[in-house]
Amino acid sequence: MLPFQGCYGFVHRDPSVVNAMDFKVGASILRSSSRLGKRSTNAFKSHKEAERRRRQRINAHLSTLRSLLPSVTKTDKASLLAKVVHHVKELISQAAQVARQDGDGFCSGSSGGGGGGSEPEKYCAFPGESDEATLSYCDGEAKTMRVSVCCENRPGLNWELSQAIRLVRGRAVRAEMMTVGGLTKCVVVLQWASGGGGDEEARILRRALKAVVENRVSGCGLGQNVDGVNYFHVKVVGLLFVATTRVNVSPSLVLELLQRIARVIKDYLGILNEDSLRKNFVLVYELLDEVIDFGYVQTTSTELLKSYVFNEPIVVDAGRLQPLNPAAIFMQGTKRMPGTAVTKSVVANEPGGRKREEIFVDIIEKISVTFSSSGYILTSEIDGTIQMKSYLTGNPEIRLALNEDLSIGRGSGRSVYDYRSSYGSGAVILDDCNFHESVRLDSFDLDRTLTLVPPDGEFPVMNYRLTQEFKPPFRINTLIEEAGAVKAEVILKISAEFPSSITANTIAVQMPLPKYTTRATFELEPGAIGQTTDFKEANKRLEWGLKKIVGGSEHTLRAKLTFSQELHGNITKEAGPVSMTFTIPMYNASRLQVKYLQIAKKSNTYNPYRWVRYVTQANSYVARI
Incomplete structure (x- = not known):
């Protein structure tokens, strides 16, 4: 037996024991290699994720550089970096030149x-x-x-x-x-x-x-605070009425006061514009002194102010003034309203010292409609008011009768989409309404009659709102198509869906265009009269104006657009929506009518003039593309 044999592991053992030991060693090696493999896989995945995030950061920064550079479209990375270097050198040169200036x-x-x-x-x-x-x-x-x-x-x-x-x-x-x-x-x-x-x-x-x-x-809105002073303003026919106070008051109170002051001044002057205010400065100052005394509101009633303010206004000739509202086109047909209907003062007398007995009732409706790209109505609403202006002496009692089938509230579940005409029959369903304080509703539930003693001046008898279905007066169809790499064509079509006996006035159509539009050429239909087209390059907007549109007619505009770069993506998402403004005299979409206007007679010969007029205007008339 060798003396050092056991030290080198050459010890004789049982074969079965040796095989078991070999199996254990092999299993241990396999487990070790498995753990190493998992670590390598995890490390590879982590490296791949880090590399992906690094590429995303690089691409994001390259996109930022591309957006900062002027007039750069999508380019490769090398060209983009070259342009960045060139642009930075130019900026450094410009900065050095500016710094040298004194x-x-x-x-x-x-x-x-x-x-x-x-x-x-x-x-x-x-x-x-x-x-x-x-x-x-x-x-x-x-x-x-x-x-x-x-x-x-x-x-x-x-x-x-x-x-x-x-x-x-x-x-x-x-x-x-x-x-x-x-x-x-x-x-x-x-x-x-x-x-x-x-x-x-x-x-x-x-x-x-x-x-x-x-x-x-x-x-800033309608009110703001600067150095402890509250400023409030309202805009009426292009004029700003401003109120200031250091006291913490309700903004609604101040805004309502400014509106009523504007109404009182209009009642006295007849015409509310800069020229009439300048010529009647003393009268306006006297009115403000009576309305507000040492900062406290006294009254805004024209009837009460007539007991304190006796000066007559200096009348401004309305014939040479541009109309600030559609009042001049309210009446159509053989019987027209006198031209002084809206511009007449409630205190001024007619030539010869006589005063003409007459009363005006206006049914004014503002329509808000939103059309989908396929032409369906998404939202529709009517905000209406019955406005009255009285020039009757003695303030006699007035009875104003409305539609007998007028309903208030949305519980009826009926639709008014069965449009016939502006004077046709059919149920009128209002969502809600409110009345002037002088209106008595004793018989309103019975026969839909309003009884009131009208105060002097102009005032709203009734305000109402309608969100039930109604037939809109106009349909707008828009088509925009690509006509090449840097060109497109727009087709606008307007259809008037009201009777041919009615004419709409002052129609304006606007359509925002893609921001890279450089030029637009227009083509009107043959025989078009009283139509104007324009391309506002500053705000990239197409404008189409029509002097009048007869009911039942259709009008079409074609516009060819030229762009400064090639089209990328959907052009319809970068254009529109189409908006429209108009005024339609003697027409109302809700079909709310004044059946009769009865004035209490003082004598058998007392027969004042009665004028009833209707007008529909666009508040928000929008068609999506």
């Missing part, structure tokens, strides 16, 4: 007002990372100031900046603008008008520029 490029001075011996102030026209608005006086004899605004680029920014400058009666003499990466910097040099340029104007301008930077100009 304040003489625009004006020189300092924020403290600028003295003759101060060094020129350098500026950079590139937008910074933060929003800011700065003012600085320029050197020289004339009162000039440099205005700098840096903020996020958005539509209407130039208009907001110009409005801020007009607020202080400044005149822009030079301007520069630069937009980089969605940020815009505007530098404007303005001169003050005579007597301007003081600290007060600078303070107002600085506050206005702050509102521009904070984007509070276009989104």
Whole structure:
């Protein structure tokens, strides 16, 4: 026996034991190799996922670069990076050139007002990372100031900046603008008008520029608070009526007050526009003094104000004025309403000192309809009002009868889609309505008659809303097709679905076009008269105007579009929807009618004039493409 045999493992063992040990060793090796395989697979999957995320980040950054570069379509990565390098070099060169310029490029001075011996102030026209608005006086004899605004680029920014400058009666003499990466910097040099340029104007301008930077100009709504003062305004026929207060009051109260003040002024002046207000300033001032006394509202009733305000207005000739509403086209046919129907004052007398006894009742409806791309009606609504204007002396009692089958509430479940005519029969189903405080409803449930003693001036007798089905006056069909790589054709068709005895006036159709549209040519139907077409390149919009449309007729417009780049995707998603505005005299879609207008007689010879007119206007008339 060798002495060291056991040390090297050559020990004699039982064969069965050796086989068992070999099996265990083999199993252990297999388990080890299996664990190594799982680790390798997991590592491979993790590496693959990391590589995928890295490619996504690269592609996202490349897309961002592609969107930042001007006039770049989809290109490969190498060309894109080459253009980025070239563009960055150009920006560096421009920045170096601007940095070498001194304040003489625009004006020189300092924020403290600028003295003759101060060094020129350098500026950079590139937008910074933060929003800011700065003012600085320029050197020289004339009162000039440099205005700098840096903020996020958005539509209407130039208009907001110009409005801020007009607020202080400044005149822009030079301007520069630069937009980089969605940020815009505007530098404007303005001169003050005579007597301007003081600290007060600078303070107002600085506050206005702050509102521009904070984007509070276009989104301020009807009321806002500035330095503790609440400002409220309403717009009536192009005129702004503004109220200010430091007290925390209800905005609805102030807005309603402004509307009533506008109504009272219109009752007295007859015509509500800038010319009539300027010529009757003393009368308007006297009316405001009676309506509001030391900040407290006294009355807005024209009837009560006639007891305190006796001055007659200076009448403005309505014949040379452009109509601000469709009042001039309310009546059609052989019997027309006098031209002074809407522009007549409730206090002015006729020539010769006599006053004509007459009363006007207007049924005005504003339609909101949304059509789907296939022509089906998605939403439809009518907002209507019965407006009355009385020139009757003594305020006699009036009985106003409506449709006998008038229903209020949606529980009836009936449809009014069986349109016959503007004067036809059929159920009229209103969702809800409200009445003026002077209306008595004693017999309304019985025979649908309203009894009232009309106050002086113009007032709404009844407001109503209808969302049941009704036949819209117009149908709009739109078709847009690609006519090549950079061309498309648009076909607009309007169908008037009301009787031929009725004519719609002042029709305007608008359609937004793709933002890369550069040109549009139009083709009207043969024999078209009184139609205009235009392509607004600034806001990429197609406009089609028609002077009048007779009921039952159809009109078609073809437009050929040219684009600055090839079409990608669905063009219908980048165009539309088509919107339409119109006015239809002597027509109402709801078929609400005034059956008779009865006035209590003072004597057998008392027979005032009665005028009833209907008009339908488009509130939101939209057709999707």
